[in-house]
Amino acid sequence: MTGMGPVAGRLSLGETIAIIDIGSNSVRLVVYEMLARSPAQVFNEKEMAGLGRQVATTGRLATDAMDRALEALLRFRVLCEAMQVGEIRVIATAAAREAANGPAFLARAEQAIGQRIELISGSREAYLSGLGVISGFAEPHGVAGDLGGGSLELVGVDGDRVGPGISLPIGGLALMDQAKGQIKLAEKIVREQLDHHPQLAAMRGKDFFAVGGTWRALATLHQRQSGYPLSVMHGYTVPARDVADFARLVERADASVLEAIDAVSSARRPLLAYGALVLDLLIKRGRPRAVVISASGVREGLLYDMLPEDERRVDPLLRGAQDYNQLRAREPRHAADLIEWVQRLVASAGFPDDPAGRRLQDAACLLSDIGWRAHPDYRGEQSLNVIAHAAFSGVDHAGRAFLALTVFHRYAGAKSDSPAAAGLRQLLTPRLLERSQLLASAFRVAYLLSAGMPGILPRATLACVDSRLVLRLSGELHALSSERVTGRLKQLAKLLGRDHEISLG
Structure with a gap:
């Protein structure tokens, strides 16, 4: 089966892969965007066939349960063909493994799905x-x-x-x-x-x-x-x-x-x-x-087991955030500038080197512009909901709340609030909440200067120098100094406990 080409709204880095799991309770089809460290689900469907309902006492799969499972497999086969899935893996677990008529059922199941089925051991x-x-x-x-x-x-x-x-x-x-x-x-x-x-x-x-x-x-x-x-x-x-x-x-x-x-x-x-x-x-x-x-x-x-060793070592949170950046940011290359720009600011402010904090900080930079297509009045709320409920892995709920709140306040401002934002704040420690507010305020300066485009931030450096927060604009960027930039810089400086200054070098 040949995988389809690039599709709008989807990454086009590899063929889709489907896993069909013939379990004791449900028969499920999940189609993933590609074989990757943090794959998105393209489609997810199940049938509660109940194959294991009577196996413990009768030793056999019930006829009606087998019929439901086989009907589901026929349906899944049609769906996989319609989606032009590149690779299909089918596994069966406890019910088929333990039942006396399990082998006969699996033979019929292979005909229904048109694929070899791997009966996995306990x-x-x-x-x-x-x-x-x-x-x-x-x-x-x-x-x-x-x-x-x-x-x-x-x-x-x-x-x-x-x-x-x-x-x-x-x-x-x-x-x-x-x-x-x-x-x-x-x-x-x-x-x-x-x-x-x-x-x-x-x-x-x-x-x-x-x-x-x-x-x-x-x-x-x-x-x-x-x-x-x-x-x-x-x-x-x-x-x-x-x-x-x-x-x-x-x-x-x-x-x-x-x-x-x-x-x-x-x-x-x-x-x-x-x-x-x-x-x-x-x-x-x-x-x-x-x-x-x-x-x-x-x-x-099973997907992870299929990955090459170098892909297993990829950070799943950062990979997921990169995918969102690639699909939703105005200009994905801007995130690389922002990551370096923010890290320079954080280091100059004397924050301790914290790998876990740096990881969340980098992910926030990658996600910082995903809401730009929404109406300006709702970009913050929409981004908060998308990030808080995204199918990210490798991040706990406090980390989700940190990322969602950071991007919310990047769009909506420090004083904006909503019931959803207030709820998520309950999941953060005071230290993590302070870091989120600082990042959001820095993003508001960065996007006003750069319009979300690459190439500007490396020439508009921001760093703490003694008791001052200094924004240095090179000659051709002098015109970017404005009342709004000054106002946002002042807010950021206040969070850092410093005075603010714009240097036109």
């Missing part, structure tokens, strides 16, 4: 889940747990390394099937399965990265109940003790009466109590520091 599923977490977070340390319909995979992650993993038959559908709908019996089954695994000891005092749709649904309910100001799931982090308390509440409650239950699909609601039970017992046994929700799992791990 250990490989755990490994890919671990790679998925590594692909989605900056230096993760702890244990990844991927709860599917048929199984739970546990695997240690340490920076860019994946430890040994295990697969346990206590996925949501399998557990509900084995326990015959009795939560007390389910608890006994889970306790027995969680005995004596080194992966549990490895999470003590570290993070537990929760992968899987049922746990994301639980996180959605927790966000709504707590009034959390950001609705992004990936990177949502909650102290383990708070998660355990909430999980026990869900175990005991009728799902239909839970607040915000409408935010969870009807197919997942019966699994919430079982997912909460498994999470509660994992926290009790493993004693992690926090639970971190990961939207990156097996599919993203």
Whole structure:
């Protein structure tokens, strides 16, 4: 299948790639823009086929579940052809792996999708889940747990390394099937399965990265109940003790009466109590520091596994920000000037060398002009919403809030506010909020001088000199000195605790 050429609104650096995941609960198609460190999703569709619904007790895939899965695969084949997908990878997990009629089903599934299907083992599923977490977070340390319909995979992650993993038959559908709908019996089954695994000891005092749709649904309910100001799931982090308390509440409650239950699909609601039970017992046994929700799992791990080594080392946040800059900035080359210009200012102001802060600073520069097409009155608000909810990886929620607020105030000014901005400020420490305000104020000077075009900022240097903030304009740029530039420079100087000066060299 030949990939399509460049498309407006899309990067054209490689062919699209599709991953089809035949899981125990859902059959999902995800088409990615290209094989890259931070790939955008072009299309995402699923069918809640429930292949693993009866496997634990009957040992077989149900006929109606197989029919739904095969219909979905036929549909996915047509969609992939319509999108001219360059490469298709198809994997199958626990339900097809454990069922006696799994091989016969996979033979029919290969005919339906027109592709070879890789039936992955439990250990490989755990490994890919671990790679998925590594692909989605900056230096993760702890244990990844991927709860599917048929199984739970546990695997240690340490920076860019994946430890040994295990697969346990206590996925949501399998557990509900084995326990015959009795939560007390389910608890006994889970306790027995969680005995004596080194992966549990490895999470003590570290993070537990929760992968899987049922746990994301639980996180959605927790966000709504707590009034959390950001609705992004990936990177949502909650102290383990708070998660355990909430999980026990869900175990005991009728799902239909839970607040915000409408935010969870009807197919997942019966699994919430079982997912909460498994999470509660994992926290009790493993004693992690926090639970971190990961939207990156097996599919993203498979993509990461396909990447060359040099691409794996690329910073996913900066790559994602570069993509936005390339697609949305008036002149993408301006960002390189801005990065150097801002760093010179920050260094002269005496801020300590901070790699994590520099990373966010560079990302903010790359994102600083993505809202220019909107009406001037709404550029700040639009940019805030786009950045706060972008499909970035490698950044936590405080980092998202920092980037969104910085670009919001770059457009709207320091005194502007909105309910969304006020909510995001709750996620920042005072130090990070101060850095955001400083960057936004610097951006307002830079864009007034350069109009977002490259070549100006290298000749309009800005630096702190003793007690003064000095803007130096070379001869041909003298005309850029104006009342508005002076006003914005004065605001920036005030934030830095300095006087301001424009030097016409």
